[in-house]
Amino acid sequence: MHIVVCVKQVPDSTEIKINPETGTLVRTGVPSIMNPYDHFALETALNLKKEHDARVTVVSMGPPQAKSVVQLGLALGADEGVLLSDKAFAGSDTWATSYALSLAINKLGKFSLVLCGMQAIDGDTAQVGPGVAQQLSIPQVTFCEEVKVNGKKAWVRKATDYGYAIAEVDMPVLLTMMMHKDFEARYPSFLDIFNSDQKPYHVWTAEDIGAKKEYLGLKGSPTQVDRIYPPEKGCETQMLTGAPGEIAQKIVDILKKENCLR
Amino acid sequence: MPSMDAVSRGLMLESLRNYARRRLPYDFLREKDRNNEFPAEVLAEMYDFSTLGVHLLLIPKEYGGIGAGTYDIYRVCEELARMDLGIATSVFATFLGTDPLKVGGTEEQKAKWMSKIAREKLLVAYAATEPDAGSDLVNLKTRAEHVVKNGEIDGYRITGNKQWISNGGVADLYAVLALAPGGPSWFLVEKGMKGFSANKHEDKHGIRLSNTAGLSLDNVFVPKENLIGMEEGNGLTEAQAVFGYTRLMVAAFGLGAGWSALETAVKYSQQRIQASSPLSEKQGYTHKLIVPNAVNLEASRAYIEEIAERLDAGERGLQTEGAIAKYSATEAGNKAAEDSIQALGGYGYTRDFPVEKIKRDVKITCIYEGTNEIMEMTIYRGRWQEHLKTRGEYYILKASEMEALHGENPDVGARASALALRTLAAVMEECRLNKLTRHQYITFKLGNFISMAETSAVFAKRASAAYSESVKFDTETWQAMSRIYARASALKIAVEGVSLVLGAAAESSLPSKINLAEIQSVQSGIMKDMDTVARKLKEVFKAR
Structure with a gap:
């Protein structure tokens, strides 16, 4: 079984800084990490690898320094790593990114599962995973928390607005993963990092994956970003705690105090 | 040995930072510091191959290690010092203890002992200092006498006392400097050898998580194979040969500890409002207590990096440069920690904030590995x-x-x-x-x-x-x-x-x-x- 995991390098959200003048994200000096949802997807793949003797490939797209997340994947136990890195990819939106990733996955050959994080903590779009599935013409299940493989089928438990749903799907399938609330990212040992340098690692350009340049980068992206700005603080939030009845009473009291109720 | 690529090094540092975040919260360190307690379980985890395997950095690849370069070691030492200088010292003692073997050991000895240190995760100690011999090692009093069997040297009997030995009471293996008939020589002494014992764990001003003890050697028999290099008289040369390198590690300790304290002060200064504005807005505060320390620390970083790169490029010796790095970085680190206490005012003087502990810890960097x-x-x-x-x-x-x-x-x-x-x-x-x-x-x-x-x-x-x-x-x-x-x-x-x-x-x-x-x-x-x-x-x- 071959599992492909898509990972993204993102700024550590605990260190986010916004330039107050331009309203853009300050990336200089901000440490980069593997998107936590992708990290969970990777761990899911590595657990399946242990149970099913699978082969795991990590794929990322980004500037040369994004090698770091691919190598982290290799150090944690993946077998092969691919970084899509080319100026032609710069500025790609979710559509163009999905297009490039799907070409890379196809180039890797046969696969049973593609695992992605449900969204990246920088853009929060949650569009790339589904986009890749669409480009690959395979089914998708989003917001999965648990995956099991049985023969040619995948069993998944996914979150819904009201609880959980269980699904059984034919493979190949793309799953986007959301974390258990108690998930703690694992970090590799020094020896694993050292040995990861010996594993197969490729940097592919747009040409390597046979991508059409007009579908890549800013020009190939249908999304136009108007501006990015931190939300303005409009009002104060008050958190009410206690038993449901107590909270309801507190709300009534507040509404009365504000003259909304008599 | 050249250093590794920046990506691999970055991942190692991140693993180390993550370990510290999870396992070494300040309350834990404070408790151990108060109890003067060596955290054996932490060292065991840090040496564990699947957790970190930090001791492998100094072991060459051919003996099962990673064979890191000087630049890598400097970065790891700086990070270790940010975690806790006592733990850092314990790791450093293993690095230091393997040095006589690395510099003077025969191929056979290196293959045997380096592999053993890597595989069995041995804590190592470097035992040179004596009650009357510190940087003046010529005053060495510990003696190693020949034990002759059938007319040939079969081994040595070592007698003497060692002092201020990091990992002294907890190590598995000791590199011991003793005066053999042919001159000062390094011997490998294993824990439990008859006549070999450690004294009490010292009650120190700082680095209280590092075990420091005197050693007592009473007619300890070591086989001739444990004479490093299989030749007597090279001990002082071997001790000198690594100073350029080992002092760079202590320099990195001063840098890491100093920045750790100063970062706390810089963050504190933005939150503490004094006379309606934060302390960080006041020149009388920043230009006295913060800025000069940041400058001195970064100056010493520049110097450490220069020397690390030269050592990685194959230059040897660099004893004077190693001394400059150690001197400038540890003086800067010590002063930064001192001023950070002042910068936090009354809070800095309590043990609720880490700067008080860092100040006690970092002082040792001005003392050990040569004052x-x-x-x-x-x-x-x-x-x-x-x-x-x-x-x-x-x-x-x-x-x-x-x-x-x-x-x-x-x-x-x-x-x-x-x-x-x-x-x-x-x-x-x-x-x-x-x-x-x-x-x-x-x-x-x-x-x-x-x-x-x-x-x-x-x-x-x-x-x-x-x-x-x-x-x-x-x-x-x-x-x-x-x-x-x-x-x-x-x-x-x-x-x-x-x-x-x-x-x-x-x-x-x-x-x-x-x-x-x-x-x-x-x-x-x-x-x-x-x-x-x-x-x-x-x-x-x-x-x-």
Whole structure:
């Protein structure tokens, strides 16, 4: 079984800084990490690898320094790593990114599962995973928390607005993963990092994956970003705690105090 | 050994940081510190292959290790010191304990012991110091006598006492320096050997998580195979050979501990409102307690990195450079921690905040691996020889290099650094003419001046080039720091150098040989630069 995991390098959200003048994200000096949802997807793949003797490939797209997340994947136990890195990819939106990733996955050959994080903590779009599935013409299940493989089928438990749903799907399938609330990212040992340098690692350009340049980068992206700005603080939030009845009473009291109720 | 690529190194540092975040919260460290307790379980985890395997850094690849380069080791040591200097010291002791083997061991010995240290995760101790022999190891009293069997040397019986040995009470393997009939030699002594015991764990001022104990050797028999190098008399040479490198590690400890304290102070200063504005907005606070320390720490970083790169490129020795790195970084780290307590006021003086512990911890870096007074002497001795050999041209040439750099890049403080170097050359020459080096105090002060002048030159050079991965500041800030450091160096050497010479010589024309007017004129802009550094520190270490 071959599992492909898509990972993204993102700024550590605990260190986010916004330039107050331009309203853009300050990336200089901000440490980069593997998107936590992708990290969970990777761990899911590595657990399946242990149970099913699978082969795991990590794929990322980004500037040369994004090698770091691919190598982290290799150090944690993946077998092969691919970084899509080319100026032609710069500025790609979710559509163009999905297009490039799907070409890379196809180039890797046969696969049973593609695992992605449900969204990246920088853009929060949650569009790339589904986009890749669409480009690959395979089914998708989003917001999965648990995956099991049985023969040619995948069993998944996914979150819904009201609880959980269980699904059984034919493979190949793309799953986007959301974390258990108690998930703690694992970090590799020094020896694993050292040995990861010996594993197969490729940097592919747009040409390597046979991508059409007009579908890549800013020009190939249908999304136009108007501006990015931190939300303005409009009002104060008050958190009410206690038993449901107590909270309801507190709300009534507040509404009365504000003259909304008599 | 060359260092690894920046990506692999970055991942290792991140694994280390993550381990510290999960396992070493301040409350845990504070408790161990209060109880004077060696955290054996932490060291066991840090040596565990699947958790970190930190001891593998120093073991060459062919013996099952990683074989990290000096630059890698410097970065890891800085990070270890940010975690806890006691734990860092315990790891360092293993690094240090394997050094005699690495430098002087036979291939067979290396294969046997290095592999064993890697595989069995042995804690190692380096046992050279004695009650009456510290940096003056020639006074060694521990003896190793031949044990003869069938007319051939079968082994040695070692008798003596060792003092201040890191990991002394907890190590599995000890590199012990003893006086054999053929001269000082290193022996490998294993825990549990008959007649070998550790004394009580010392009740220290700081690094209380590091086990420090004396050792007692009473007729301990070690087989002849445990004589490192299988040849007597090479002990002191082997001890000297690694100082360039081991002192760089201690330098990194000073850097890491100093920054750890200063970062706390920078963040605190943004939150503490005094007279309706944060302390971080007040020059009287930042320019006294924060900025000079940040500058000194980054100057020593530049110097450490320069020497690490030279060692990785294959240069050997560099004892004087190792001493400069250790001296400048540990003095900077110690002062930064001291000022951080002051910067936190009453809070800094309590154990609720980490700066009080860091201050107690970092002091040891000014003492172990050769006190900083021994460093001043070593630096002076090394460069005095150069001054004599070149007939006073040594620092004149270095000053010319800085003047050329100033021509290429006038923003890095190279002009002030050139003035510091020229002034240093003049002071040293005046000391020679008046035979002032008969005053030990002057020689030690020269060590101090040399350290500052050389560090300023290296800082200017590195502030002008592409920055390494470890520099958190932008070009504007690092160059401002370099200018501040170079100006202070030139002024200090001029003022204190003249004062020393005039104070000791019957008569001297030194003041006329120093361009004090120009040294004063390059001080222009210092306030603006300090403002820049203060502002950028807040951005880089932003309080939440």
